[in-house]
Amino acid sequence: MDRTPSHSLQMAELPTAASPPATPPPPSRPWQGVKPIPLLLSVSVGLVLRFAVPRPGSLTPKAWSLLAIFLSTIAGLVLSPLPVGAWAFAALTVLVVSRTLPFAAAFAAYTNEVIWLIVISFFFARGFVKTGLGDRVATYFVKWLGRSTLGLSYGLAVSEALMAPAMPSTTARAGGVFSPIIRTLALTNDSRPSDESARRIGSYLIMSQLQASSSSSALFLTGAAQNLLCLELAKGLGVKISSPWVTWFKYSSLPAITSLVFTPYFIYKIFPPEIKNTPEAPPMATKKLEEMGPMSKNEWAMVGTMVITVSLWIAGGSIGMPPVVAAMLGLTILLLVGVLDWNDCLSEKSAWDTLAWFGVVVGMANQLTSLGVVAWMSGCVEKFLQHLSINVVGGFFVLQASYLFIHYLFASQTAHVAALYSAFLGMHLANHIPGLFATLALAYNTNLNGALTHYSSGQAAVYYGSGYLRLPDIFRIGILTALFNILIWGLVGSFWWKVLGLY
DSSP states (O other), X not given: OOOOOHHHHHHHHSOOTTSOXXXXXXXXXXXXXXXHHHHHHHHHHHHHHHHHSOOOTTSOHHHHHHHHHHHHHHHHHHHOSSOHHHHHHHHHHHHHHTTSSOHHHHTGGGGOHHHHHHHHHHHHHHHHHHHTHHHHHHHHHHHHHTTBHHXXXXXXXXXXXXXXXXXXXXXHHIIIIIHHHHHHHHHHTTOOTTSGGGGGTHHHHHHHHHHHHHHHHHHSGGGSHXXXXXXXXXXXXXXXXXXXXXXXXXXXXXXXXXXXXXXXXXHHHHSXXXXXXXXXXXXXXXXXXXXXXXXXXXXXXXXXXXXXXXXXXXXHHXXXXXXXXXXXXXXXXXXXXXXXXXXXXXXXXXXXXHHHHHHHHHHHHHHHHHTTHHHHHHHHHHHHHHHTTOXXXXXXXXXHHHHHHGGGGOSOHHHHIIIIIHHHHHHHHHTTOOHHHHHHHHHHHXXXXXXXXXXXXXXXXXXXXXXXOOHHHHHHHHHHHHHHHHHHIIIIIHHHHHHTTOO
């Protein structure tokens, strides 16, 4: 019997010219962890303060360490070495490991009522989108006011203002309701994103809605999440407001409505659309409403629940029901009647992410107040203003303008509030500005910065992502509209607040 040479098997296993090439090794995965340069910059901010800057004698070593970690945390929110929630958790870990704060104090803010109210507001917004109620309301205003491009912008702006008190998320209103509607209207008029035709109508409608959303957010306490946080932080500095929902609306009503009335026309003049008339919009809206049919059971349930919830927010001060309890009741009703199910809540990642990082930053801000850091910073600013011979009125305008335009460094209105609101309010109080006046003026101001840039807020990111806006236009219109709003709130607001006796 023939025997195959021992080397023949080895030769058979070697590739020949006709054999397919060997499979290349899989490509190496890119680095998945922290971004090194943003990490280095963020950590350096805190280390420099902690070890290179002399500690003031009025502050304890624990307070100085907490301020250093807080500044690194805020730097990380701006530079993003990790996703926001992950970075906040890392900062929380440093707080506990370094024994700057005990575990209980570090996690104390997670029982804060306002944080949970903000979380629940995300669920309400999901209900509006899921039921189609928000889409229906906006479509009705397109039907009623949409015969011209300017009328369309007013219809969209007014419908958002009406939704704002019951849909406390400007980002959700932008992404879930108005951006899709505007896109449909634009495409109907052959105005396409990322194209020269964008200026036909799409760019104007998107820009107008972005800028008008600042007024909608400022009009109601529940118009945006950051409003609730402002009043909570003010409470930590001793400024407590009875009947907060009513008080907020009473003082915001005239300047916010004035801004809402004039903003679409202002944008129309400085950023005009090529198409001025839209006769096809009302018939299109009518057809869409016919396709939607009568209001569904879930839509009626959503309307009824929000009427109950908003009524309790308004009357909460007189009946002793905190806003978060009213929100919990509203969410429970939505779950019981099936408008939302628990999976809807679990899949609302933005809500849980907000809970994660908000709790950390708010907790640090509260501890900074408790340890005297905010009072120390306020005293420094007071001495600086006195040194410059700036009186109370001048100091007020300097602080307000600084607070507004420093937002160019932030990619979130809520992060801006969590980082700076307490400090700036403390500076106002140190400058002998009445507490309620300072609290509300600074809180209203918070809403005016959401359209400065394409990254200044969640809604700005949504509208920029539509593809209808160019970066130079956003920055140019953003600063012009901010100055326009400063003029309106400075004139109309100061007159209205004087009439009401706020100062």
